[in-house]
Amino acid sequence: MKKRIGQLIALIKLYLNFSDMKRTFTLLKPFLYRQRKAYAGMLLLLFTDIFLTIAFAWFFGNMTDAAVRSDFNELRRLVPIGVSLVVLSIVSNFASILIETVTTNGLKKDLKNHLFHHMLRLPLGRVTSQRSGEIMSHFTNDINSVDGVVGSSLIDLIRLPLIYVSVFIYLLNINWKLSLLSVSIAPLAVVAGAFFGLLLRNNSRMIHDMYGKINSLLTESLQGFQVIRSFTMEKLIYNKYASQNQKLYDLELANAKLSGWFNSGGQIVTSITYLVSLCLGAYYVTQNIITVGSLLTFVSLVNHLVNPLTGLAGQWAGFQWSVSALERVVDVLESPTESNTLSAYSSLNDEPTSICFSEVSFGYDENNRVFEEFSLHIPSGKMVAIVGPSGAGKSTLLNLLQGFYLPQKGKIYIGGKQTDEFTLSQLRSSIANVPQETFLFAGTIKENLRLALPNLSDEQIITATKKAEIYDFIASLPDGFETEIGERGIKLSGGQKQRMAIARAILKDAPILLLDEATSALDSETEYYVKIALESLMKDRTTIVIAHRLSTIQHADIIVVMDQGKVTQIGSHEELLNKEGLYKRLHDLQFFEKKEKIVALNA
């Protein structure tokens, strides 16, 4: 019981905390402003709507009175007015639908573009720390839930009170006692609305979170489909999905019940008001206090007294639904980006350039450092190989150099200039990277190769693929360079993907070349030829090579041995072999392993 009261108090505090709403509207302000013309149109239609509401009630009452009096002249005068009102109503409805689409869908489109623009500029760590399904649900579910705070919902915040006041004033003129009695029920509707809004907001928040979770599960299931198959996880993953779906269903059901109660409450208030006005009004007619027409005008307008109140409360509920979705989007949009503009290729210079890490300290999380005061100088145009055990920080070094992460301490220099003197576009355009895992986009082979540089000619592409030893394979395909390779390049083998990545690096033609296990997926023969191509590519470039197989880096100008984020040895292959240390141990291990394999094959 105590716990429940505590929960309720926490909920009320949350509800009365308007900072989320403030954040949401700060986010929406420029997008609403962009639709200002449409909103001006909506305001115009709003006054037309109020005019039509009262005019129809007036028309209805006057027609009735004229009929009761058998006044044909009056009827003849009224009919064209009625027709005009109907025409105006049709035009205004059509315009409302059109303007509603412009404001709501236009805003959603702009907001989605803005979110994607922002997401593309977020630091890598921020994006990779969130599950991709969660991010997807911002675009699919969260932004699409914006309807409660924009378009007609926003205008309703003005429209409903205005209708309320206008109708009330008009009804006062008919009979003030009847009018006052009709509005006496108003506070009940307001209190009920506020209470249901409170419950709905909390539920809405949980529903949006659940959408995010389910989206994540679905995305991961598709991405890891092969793993699911090989570990026979189908039943497990299905049960997880079904259970999350059940939770979503329960939450949505609870929401529906709340909305149901809320609507029924509104209906009760409306019906009571209607019945009371009708009974009392009928009595006034019998006493000749008001005419039959006035009574009809009154009862047809009295709904507009209660509806704005229940409508406002309903608006409030929709508002809560939207705010709870948009605050998830605001969380992303408030994350600082690494640049103000979207990066695009920006050539710096083709000259080989030196690289220097000076007392760099870095950890993916502050308390868990990968590097502590790490320093390394790589002379311009040289090939440096980095070896060391798994987890030593080799790939992290390449991540830092490309500005994917920023060091917590220390500096990185390229050609004597600190990296933050370059724009991120310049920095990344001057580096060609062949990562450990090749990512290819769904599309054709040519489209994937064209990513390397803008305006590549077909000849350049053919030459690069020949150097990367992938041309013959591409030429053997029925569609050649136009072959679709599937999502993530699923239709290519690991070695083929790796050669595509090498071809891309050749095409990029950047002064710095990073090769992270770039030939690990190739068979010995292909590796031999690809290495020849890479060696010619390395000429006049500063190259960092990460390799586990020491046989592939024996000709490196400098070999750096890393262990636990520190340089433990540095020198040429021969120098390091003549010293006791990690390099010699790794070399001996690999050498004997190879020898054992040859002996086994010969046996």
Ligand SMILES: Nc1ncnc2c1ncn2[C@@H]1O[C@H](COP(=O)(O)OP(=O)(O)OP(=O)(O)O)[C@@H](O)[C@H]1O
């Ligand atoms: N995105 C990340 N977030 C958090 N920690 C990470 C991330 N990437 C790597 N690490 C951690 O940083 C350390 C260094 O990883 P890194 O990938 O640089 O090692 P490596 O020497 O390249 O290893 P390998 O030879 O296995 O590729 C490891 O302890 C790893 O767990």
